[in-house]
Amino acid sequence: METLGGGSDWLGLRGKVVVVSGAAGGIGRVIVRSFVEVGAKVALLDRDEASCEAVAAPLRDSGASVASFACDIADEASVAAAAAGVAERLGAADVLVNNAAVLQAGSLAEIEIAQWNWLLSVNLTGFLICARSFGAQMKAKGAGAIVSVSSLAGHMPQGYSGAYSVAKAGVRMLSQNLAIELGEFGIRSNVVSPAMLITPMSEAFYKDPALKTKRIDMVPQRKIGRPEDIADAIVWLSSARSGYVSGEELLVDGGLQRNLMTLIPRPGFDRRDHVVQSPGQ
Numbered sequence: 001m002e003t004l005g006g007g008s009d010w011l012g013l014r015g016k017v018v019v020v021s022g023a024a025g026g027i028g029r030v031i032v033r034s035f036v037e038v039g040a041k042v043a044l045l046d047r048d049e050a051s052c053e054a055v056a057a058p059l060r061d062s063g064a065s066v067a068s069f070a071c072d073i074a075d076e077a078s079v080a081a082a083a084a085g086v087a088e089r090l091g092a093a094d095v096l097v098n099n100a101a102v103l104q105a106g107s108l109a110e111i112e113i114a115q116w117n118w119l120l121s122v123n124l125t126g127f128l129i130c131a132r133s134f135g136a137q138m139k140a141k142g143a144g145a146i147v148s149v150s151s152l153a154g155h156m157p158q159g160y161s162g163a164y165s166v167a168k169a170g171v172r173m174l175s176q177n178l179a180i181e182l183g184e185f186g187i188r189s190n191v192v193s194p195a196m197l198i199t200p201m202s203e204a205f206y207k208d209p210a211l212k213t214k215r216i217d218m219v220p221q222r223k224i225g226r227p228e229d230i231a232d233a234i235v236w237l238s239s240a241r242s243g244y245v246s247g248e249e250l251l252v253d254g255g256l257q258r259n260l261m262t263l264i265p266r267p268g269f270d271r272r273d274h275v276v277q278s279p280g281q
Contacts, residue, residue: 012240014039017091019134021073021126022100024051026199027149030227031097032066033059034235041065043086043093045130046100047072065090073100073126074118083133092137095238098127098148098171106162116163123167124174131178135187143186145238148175149230152195152253168193172249179247188246190237195253197225218263219256 018035022028023044035042036059046052049070056068067089071082086093102122104115127148138144153161154168171191178189196219198206206212206224216222233250236242251257 009039010241011038011235013095013235013238016040016094017043017086018095018097018238019043019045019086019093019130020097020099021045021071021130023068024048024055025099025101027194027197027227027230028099029055031099031231031234032056034228034231035095035238036064036066038235038239040095041090042067043082043090044068045071045073045082073130074121076129079126079129079133083137086134087137092141093134094138094141094144096130096134096138096144096146097234097238098130098146100126101149103164104162105160107160108162111162119163120167120170123164124170127171127174131174131182131189135178135182138187139182139185141186144182144188146175146178146182146187146189147234147237148189148191149234150175150191150193150249152193152251152257154193155251155257175249176247183246188237188243190242190245190247191249192230192233192237193249193251193253194225194230195251195256197227197230199227219253225252 013035018040020028020031020035020042023032024046028046032042032044032055042064044052044056044066046068047070049068052068052070056066059066067086069082069085072078083093100122102119104119106115131146135144135146148171150171151168153165154172158165172193175189175191182189196215205215212224216224229252233252237245237250
């Protein structure tokens with residue numbers, strides 16, 4: 001397929017083997033498509049085999065080199081089987097995107113420990129399992145990139161969300177540790193942390209117009225992000241254009257994190273006290 005830059009391989013990803021976990025999800029399928037657009041060969045991993053193949057099939061029909069694999073990233077044997085399948089069908093991995101995630105509401109006082117452990121196994125331990133299996137393929141090549149998806153909730157506690165914030169904070173530290181331990185093998189490890197996106201996981205929050213407006217007003221850019229915003233950041237961190245970037249985090253939130261002090265009511269200092277109307281308004 002045609003790559004960005006008028007067919008040139010500016011990002012250095014043409015022909016590279018990219019593995020995306022959680023590929024059937026709202027962000028995952030956009031990540032897959034973004035890598036296909038720059039000429040990469042993409043392996044789609046997801047527990048939902050039918051949905052995973054439903055994402056892969058039209059891309060394959062259009063000429064993309066893609067393959068789908070049923071994979072539970074929290075299960076070492078499942079990941080090992082997927083890694084072997086990727087190597088056989090597409091080649092050894094050059095890039096791993098740790099994207100799979102689950103979210104379930106619940107207070108820390110009430111969540112069942114079995115549920116807590118399951119959430120951590122998918123949202124954190126699974127990232128390590130994938131990094132081990134696909135990282136071994138990268139070691140053999142002497143190069144590679146791992147990009148893990150965390151969240152603004154990994155910086156600030158998101159209450160009543162079970163193990164979500166704890167897991168996402170762990171993803172950030174796991175990525176930094178991977179950067180240290182895998183760097184000598186030519187493997188980079190970085191994090192992309194989204195916030196304020198409309199995805200299948202969060203779309204229910206935006207069905208109420210008043211709630212949507214309230215959320216928009218919290219973001220300095222005055223808009224809600226899209227999965228494409230996350231995919232673009234991931235593609236860049238996977239590419240040769242970020243070749244000396246490792247152990248870092250890219251927060252993709254429209255400036256939300258930096259806006260905390262502005263959101264605290266302070267008469268005379270609020271935005272509405274200083275907005276300059278454009279001519280004609």
